[in-house]
Amino acid sequence: MTSEMSASVGEWRTALRARLGDDLVLSERDAMIPYCRDWHGDVTSDAVAVLRPRSTEQVAEAVKLCRELGLSIVPQGGNTGLVLGGIPDAGQNQVVLSLERMNRIRQIDADDFSAVVEAGCILSELKDAIAEKGMFFPLALGAQGTCRIGGNVSTNAGGINVLRYGMTRELVFGLEVVLPDGSIFEGLSTLRKDNRGIDLKQLFIGAEGTLGIITAVSVKLTPYPDQVATALLGLASLEDAITLFRRARRDCCDLMSAFEFMPPLAFTLAKEAMPDLPIPISAEYPAYVLMEISGSGLVDIDDLMGRFLEVVMEEGMVVDGTISASQAQARNLWLIREGMNEGQAKRGMHLRTDVSVRLSQLASFVADAESAVADAVAGVTCVSYGHVGDGNVHLNVLPTAGATPEQQLEQMYKAKGAINAVLDRYQGSISAEHGIGRLKREDFEARLSPVRRHLLTAVKQAIDPDFMMNPGCQLNFIPNS
Structure with a gap:
């Protein structure tokens, strides 16, 4: 970071503290590292600051200030994502906005089979509180002890119960979202049937924070499966x-x-x-x-x-x-x-994939993809597992024993190419449940049709014309393109 840039960062941090207060702003390097490192510890980046608001109003104030200062915002929940969607990649002008302090369960309604919860609530804590009322929230993930419901919604998380209950998208009644101009979309309805035009909440589910910051969610509950x-x-x-x-x-x-x-x-x-x-x-x-x-x-x-x-x-x-x-x-x-x-x-660096094909093709896809990997990279080990009920395969690849880090990276690159080539033949998806983030952006962009790219860009420009929300995530949006 140049001395000129450091001066700008110092001025930004001073402005953030002056307006938001010291309690909401972290800027010391050691304090920021947990927010700037991915879950597996493979990538560590930097940020101007980490903002930790306690309310929706404080989120809105932080967004307005960042817009005035020309800072981009990377929203973050539990930082358990697997595709680098929640950590910054251009620390010289990005802040992380963590929802961890917004963790209240606002209401649980047993008669309505619904709950309203803030985005920073840990998934397992929400599930436990709901279970005490004799009800069940079916989203179930390996990271449920640390992931947060806002991140689950922002990434449209999957998990082990998708075949019965659907993806997170199907468990959401409504959302509260702070938009890029600091205004608040108040859509926390718990109505089961509401056909008043376009369902706006769907724009933000799975958007990975590129259109706004989810601050609260109303969710669908079921009877507890005792x-x-x-x-x-x-x-x-x-x-x-x-x-x-x-x-x-x-x-x-x-x-x-x-x-x-x-x-x-x-x-x-x-x-x-x-x-x-x-x-x-x-x-x-x-x-x-x-x-x-x-x-x-x-x-x-x-x-x-x-x-x-x-x-x-x-x-x-x-x-x-x-x-x-x-x-x-x-x-x-x-x-x-x-x-x-x-x-x-524990075995170290390896390729983690999250792909999906039609259920009827799952077995043949696994056989073809593992064969393609073996042809492309001799000696690596394929570990294929996943969710039969929704066609989601995690075809992971462990590098050869004794390979250097450089050799491992080369092996993983070749293995990914082999898997994706087979996946394209099967007309499958490169991301079944983890999202796109930054890790899969190039593979995603390479497979986008012109019409789909146009629609995605049009939505982004309409809601976030300054391109300040989670830049570099999902698509490399270019203003006025």
Whole structure:
């Protein structure tokens, strides 16, 4: 940073403190690092300051001031994103605006099956508070102990319950948003049917903070599923997992809340991360499914799971399996899935993908993509797993043992190219649930049709004509282009 630029940064920080107060402004390097580093610690950037408002009005005041000063804003929730959407990339003129202090649950309405919550509320805390009222908020993520609901909405988060409840978009009734001019869009309705023209909240869900700052959300709740049955199943192939899913979708209908597939390597990776984790099934089958059905009231979930598995095992569709007998056992089964991710992280740098194809193509896509990676980069290890019910595959790639950091980067670059080439043939998506952020921007832009680019740019110019909201995220918007 040049001395001239440093002087500007100093003036900006003085102006921010003078107008917003010392309590709202962080500018010391050590204090800002947690807000300028991605979740995995792969990237660390810088910022003019980190702003931490306590109310919607303070967010609006901060946005107005930043606009006057010519500063861009990077909104941030729990900073658990995987595509660099919530950290700055041009620290000399960007501030991070963290919603972490705006964490109140404004209301929970048991009769309306709705809740209104501020954007900085941690997802697991929201779920726990709702459960105490006998209701359920179905968004479920590995990072739910640290991610925040505003970030979940801004990225249209997915998770393990999408096949039953949908993406975050389908769980939102309304939003409160501070717009780039500092005005406040007040749309926290909890109406289930409201057909008064364009549904404006949809503009901001999945926009990753490029159109405004979500400060509060009204969400849809369901009855609490006090009956849950979880099973870990061994199968002869991934194709059999797809067949099993179709059967489970028919026989268990909308009571099926999760249906995940994993490779045999999942157990090895999970044990590397959690050596004491019990593995209740042999690690010798080509494919595994983690299946969960849940419900409440008069439905007997345990009986349904037992009868379903009895039939499919008699038919040979499932080779082996175990059903949890308690919540603790169910939690251990899910820890295999979570431990697999932690095990990959322990092995160091690796390629993390988040792609989707049509459900009917999932098995063939995995086979073709893994083959393409093997042809492109000899010796790397593919770890394919994900959500069968929504066609979402996380095809990760671990580099060869002993490779230098430079060699690892080259291997990951080639592997990504091979996967994306297969994905394009399948007409799939490069981002099923993580968003675009900055990490996937070039791949996203390369696949945009002229008409779609025009529409996205037109929306951006209409709402954020100064291009101050999260610049560099999703698209490299160019004014007057």
